[in-house]
Amino acid sequence: MKRAALYVRVSTQEQKNSGLSVDSQIDALEKYCDEQGYTVAGVYNDAGISARKKYTKRPALLQLLEDCKKHEIDIILFTRLDRWFRAVAGYYEVQSVLDACKVPWRAIWEDYETETSQGIFKVNIMLSVAQAEADRDSEKIRSVMEFKRQNKEYIGGKVPVGYRVEGKKIVKDEKTCGMIEDMFEHYFQTFSKWGTADYILSKYPDFIRTRNRIVKIMSSPAYHGEMYGVKNYCEPYITEEQAQRIKEVSSQKSWVDCKRRIYIFSGLIRCPICGYKFSGRTMAKKEKRYKVYQCPRSAAKKHKTYTRSEPKLETYMLNHIEEKIQSDVLRAEGRVKAAGNDVEKRKKKLSSELGRINKMFEKGRITEEYYDERYEAISNELKELSQTAATEELETKKKIQSRFPDGWKDMYMQLDEQGKQVFWKSIVKEIKISPNEFVEDIIFF
Numbered sequence: 001m002k003r004a005a006l007y008v009r010v011s012t013q014e015q016k017n018s019g020l021s022v023d024s025q026i027d028a029l030e031k032y033c034d035e036q037g038y039t040v041a042g043v044y045n046d047a048g049i050s051a052r053k054k055y056t057k058r059p060a061l062l063q064l065l066e067d068c069k070k071h072e073i074d075i076i077l078f079t080r081l082d083r084w085f086r087a088v089a090g091y092y093e094v095q096s097v098l099d100a101c102k103v104p105w106r107a108i109w110e111d112y113e114t115e116t117s118q119g120i121f122k123v124n125i126m127l128s129v130a131q132a133e134a135d136r137d138s139e140k141i142r143s144v145m146e147f148k149r150q151n152k153e154y155i156g157g158k159v160p161v162g163y164r165v166e167g168k169k170i171v172k173d174e175k176t177c178g179m180i181e182d183m184f185e186h187y188f189q190t191f192s193k194w195g196t197a198d199y200i201l202s203k204y205p206d207f208i209r210t211r212n213r214i215v216k217i218m219s220s221p222a223y224h225g226e227m228y229g230v231k232n233y234c235e236p237y238i239t240e241e242q243a244q245r246i247k248e249v250s251s252q253k254s255w256v257d258c259k260r261r262i263y264i265f266s267g268l269i270r271c272p273i274c275g276y277k278f279s280g281r282t283m284a285k286k287e288k289r290y291k292v293y294q295c296p297r298s299a300a301k302k303h304k305t306y307t308r309s310e311p312k313l314e315t316y317m318l319n320h321i322e323e324k325i326q327s328d329v330l331r332a333e334g335r336v337k338a339a340g341n342d343v344e345k346r347k348k349k350l351s352s353e354l355g356r357i358n359k360m361f362e363k364g365r366i367t368e369e370y371y372d373e374r375y376e377a378i379s380n381e382l383k384e385l386s387q388t389a390a391t392e393e394l395e396t397k398k399k400i401q402s403r404f405p406d407g408w409k410d411m412y413m414q415l416d417e418q419g420k421q422v423f424w425k426s427i428v429k430e431i432k433i434s435p436n437e438f439v440e441d442i443i444f445f
């Protein structure tokens with residue numbers, strides 16, 4: 001006698017529909033078993049669970065699979081296919097288990113079963129149609145969301161501190177916007193997230209509870225206007241460039257020693273002898289400790305030790321960096337000009353060359369083919385000789401120069417150690433020293 005497992009399911013929504021109730025499903029299935037002469041191996045009831053839910057969230061179904069694996073079941077019966085599955089993805093996962101233990105199923109109110117190959121074929125087609133319909137439904141939901149997104153309406157989810165929902169829109173919250181403005185202002189003065197967090201926490205104890213939280217929200221895209229992955233969604237507190245800057249600064253590794261001392265020029269100085277990067281340490285002098293930079297390999301390599309003290313180097317940099325970038329800009333401008341001159345020279349050459357081949361062509365000394373070929377070669381050459389490289393370099397240098405606005409030294413003096421470190425690291429690629437010169441050259445990015 002065949003042992004039949006009866007699977008019944010009804011979602012919370014469907015329970016209102018009496019024809020679909022769990023009891024009527026069980027009644028029908030039991031009657032069917034009587035008629036066919038099957039014994040009921042068990043009733044597996046997933047009441048209140050949607051068939052779209054992942055099958056792993058359907059406990060009765062999972063139990064049924066376990067019992068199939070134990071070979072306690074010969075056939076699974078349910079009333080309709082949609083009681084069993086609605087989504088194709090999960091269906092195939094379950095079906096592969098059933099295939100492995102060779103347990104077929106049958107829908108008693110419909111002409112669906114997996115006992116025959118025609119039956120399996122029909123089921124597969126049926127399920128693809130069902131999936132296509134489901135996709136259309138979720139597409140409908142998506143397009144409503146898309147409409148809201150396009151209209152920059154609030155879709156849901158938590159709104160960051162500094163904003164609130166008004167009607168359908170996300171607007172700045174007048175209760176907290178002062179704090180957020182203050183937060184960014186403080187950050188861009190110090191470039192320290194943790195310092196800013198401390199500052200905000202002490203000044204506004206009521207809105208945000210922890211430092212971690214403040215540090216976290218600082219990188220929220222909403223503050224530069226982006227929400228749900230769409231730009232210009234809400235009124236920004238900072239520009240995109242500023243947001244980018246926060247990201248850059250946070251990604252820069254902070255260089256500290258084991259006593260958590262910060263060395264503002266670490267990683268920027270190279271040993272003039274072995275090329276290794278100088279590391280920071282402290283030195284005592286006249287009962288005072290101060291920071292210095294030295295080659296960490298000078299002892300091992302037995303080469304002369306060069307030392308640069310941080311305070312002296314800082315003074316040097318503050319006094320020379322502006323004039324250095326200025327001269328870099330001038331040099332870059334010269335290169336752009338030179339490249340321009342080159343282009344002029346080539347143009348002259350090109351036109352005289354053109355005149356020459358024109359004459360030759362007129363006199364029939366060269367073919368039209370050869371003429372075209374030469375012409376193209378010359379114009380291509382001219383295109384390649386562009387000013388781009390030099391112009392780009394000039395742009396970069398000018399950008400760095402703009403990092404030194406009037407009064408920048410006063411602002412620099414207000415930075416904490418970490419802020420100073422970030423300042424130098426974001427501008428300078430290398431500080432070149434030599435045995436004879438305190439600083440030989442400053443290389444910018």
Ligand SMILES: [Zn+2]
Binds near residue numbers: 273276296297
């Ligand atoms: Zn060295």
